[in-house]
Amino acid sequence: MSPSPEAIAVAAILFVVIAAYALFGGADFGGGMWDLLAGRTERGAAPRELIDEAITPVWEANHVWLVFILVLLWTAFPPAFAAIMTALFVPLSLSLLGIVLRGVGFAFRHTAQRLRMQQLTGATFAAASLITPFFMGTVVGAVVTGQVPVHPAGNLLAAWTSPTAILTGFLFVAACAYVSAVFLVLEARQRGHQDLAGYFSRRATAAGVLTGALAGGTLAELSVSAPRVFDRLTGIALPLVAISIAAGIAVLGMLWLRWYHPLGLRATAAIAVAAVVFGWGLAQYPYLFPTSLSLAAGSAPTASLVAELVVAGLAVLLVAPGFALLYFLQQRRLLTAADTDADLRQAAQLGHALPGPAAAAPAPGRTRMATALVLAILAIRAIRDALSSRRRR
């Protein structure tokens, strides 16, 4: 039985969302890692500040992608979702722990500045940035190697502690650090910090080389642990893998030549990540779990799949104008740091309102009493009518 076109369409959307999360969420996690590795308080102050400025405005958006992944998975492919959540209970719980700790650290670190808790909250944030991608990587590794049974009887330690799964975990960590460092190079240049651009350029190169090595190692492992996926990765999905490798090398070349083209560098790094995610999707096709659960057997009824496609369309229709507005306002420089509330504070504390229409004067007491009485009588009659009509029925 081959999968329905709707199932294929939803699966494609799912992989687009995963790629988006890998890119934006990955950069976000990577920022936390570089924060962790920035060294002692004084030495790491400048890079930490840059990371903070870059992450702060987009932090929550990355959760939205993750939530979309979960929702798409459970609506469109419920059996797969249930099996993954059961068998991989432990790594998923640990990745969730990371997400919560990041949130706590993030929400508190700005306010904590004067409480001398900044270091503690900052460390929480940074450490959590490491935990989440690693365990998400082991989850993906377990799924790719077909270690997740369709009807698991409980959590399976062996599924996500295989060499492939662990390697995938490290690969995710390295990839996050790499994407993030590339983006931070541009953030630094945009803000005029040439020294920081060099700082992150060196780190991006190192992380890029490490990511490449880990990717090669994972691929080699896959040839043993998941031969079918390996065959497709080196067969039908080979163009995507090649694109990813080429883009990765191109990014390293651009960094080496210091050709920091804002769009070019970003796009190339994004292609390197997205291509490998799509390659993974293509390599698994037509299986949700190779080779125990097929797309056809694991998808929801057609109406649910169509509804998900409609929702995806609606999301684009509703969210795109929102972004257009954001972009427009940003280009016009209308969204900017608030200068000061001092004027308002002064005016409010002096207690005199700026000129404007005064509050309406109260109506004479007798009129108000009469209105109140009329309203009360009307209300009582309405209630009585309602009750009596029901009793007759």
Next chain:
Amino acid sequence: MGAVAHVLAASPVPARSQMGSSLGFHIILACFGVAFAAVTLTAEWIGIRRGDAAALLLARRWSKVMAVLVAVGAVSGTVLSYEMGLLWPGLMGRFGAAIGLPFSLEGIFFFLEAIFVGVYLYGWRRLPAWAHWWSGVPIVVAGVLGAVSVVAANSWMNSPAGYTLSHGKLTSVDPVSVFFNAATPYEATHMVLAAYMVTGFLVAGVYAVGLLRGRRDRYHRLGFAIPFTWGGIAAPLQVMMGDVIARFVASNQPVKFAAMEYVARTSREVPEWLGGVLINGHVYLGASIPAFDSILVGFSPHTRVVGWDSVPAAQRPPLVSLIHLSFDLMVGIGFFLLALAAWQAWWWWFHRQLLVTAWFLVPAALSGVAAVAAMEAGWVVTEVGRQPWIVYHVLLVGNAVTPASGVPVTLGVILALYAVLTVVSIGVPMIMSRRWRRETPAEEDAEQVPYGPAPARASAAGPPGPPAAPRASSGGPEAP
């Protein structure tokens, strides 16, 4: 110890406790996501319309608090999405195709809310006053629609519809019937009104404390009056809706209603119990009004009310006393808040003044906590009252819970983490408000909130450019 762990792992109780505590925590923050924007926009409206600096200052500060609460809410919401699968794979595996649909819609509304919270926070200074006000309106709309979507998923569990099963497998789904199941209009209205009451009374409570301490300036009066008005408008509507919903539950989920009202046997002239604990079939320490429950259900003492004897013992909810007392608590607080709102409304109608007597302000200061308690009690009634079903009359909780061991551990971790999150979501606004009162304006301007614009020192370092990227989405840290 090992035996205890085994028993805990085998029963759904730890999973239920974890889901309950996560939901109970998230729902309070969700209330702010739904209703705080409306309260803030009211203050801004007054500020712009009357050129009132105090109102504008309130709106600006509230928007900062909103940012903190939305940040924590995003985290606790993500936890809930995970937990749907981590704790209830039996539910999601079988019915994910149906119950997932309302969640998908909620995703869109959350996205929209996130985008416009960003515009609203960033836009304070440079956007024209009314343009900025309008940028907040989508937050209000998306908040309400998002709440309706999520509550629709819960309503579906209480009143499943729009699907066909064959041999225990979901074979077709009607998304519209799933979303608009019989319980959706009732539950959704109830929750949206609750959100406005919780937000209104909680925020008003903060300023009631200020008024009690003698800070009687316009800033504090407005800070009290605006949210209190929202809560006060929602309260009578809520009491009326509650009455309607109770009758719906009596017909749609009679066993749940029986537990709410201590109806053991199906009969006529059923008394209404106020308070009381059920032990071995006897109600102790309660007052009963003869035949009043029958009157409430069918407007006549002869109305037949279904008791829990209508189903076998295994299908009755546990902890009947908890359900009944939670219900009474919710209704009692509802009337208390209604009375409080009516008192102030009366005074305003005849004197055009805020009540500043301690007799009013002390209960008003506590009204927010009371509203939260009422909402939590209401969720206890809904959720515990549905037991032992996770999908009413379709799927038992015991068949939905994860077979994975380790839930007791995650329960412990979640409780500890939520204690920290509670400290964050109460502590951060408190620190901010203390700063607002004591420090110089310059320091207030330097303060950062999640999603908030970077402080002045950041832009001093480089050329003045637009903020790094719009917060929500497709720009990552790397701006499009």
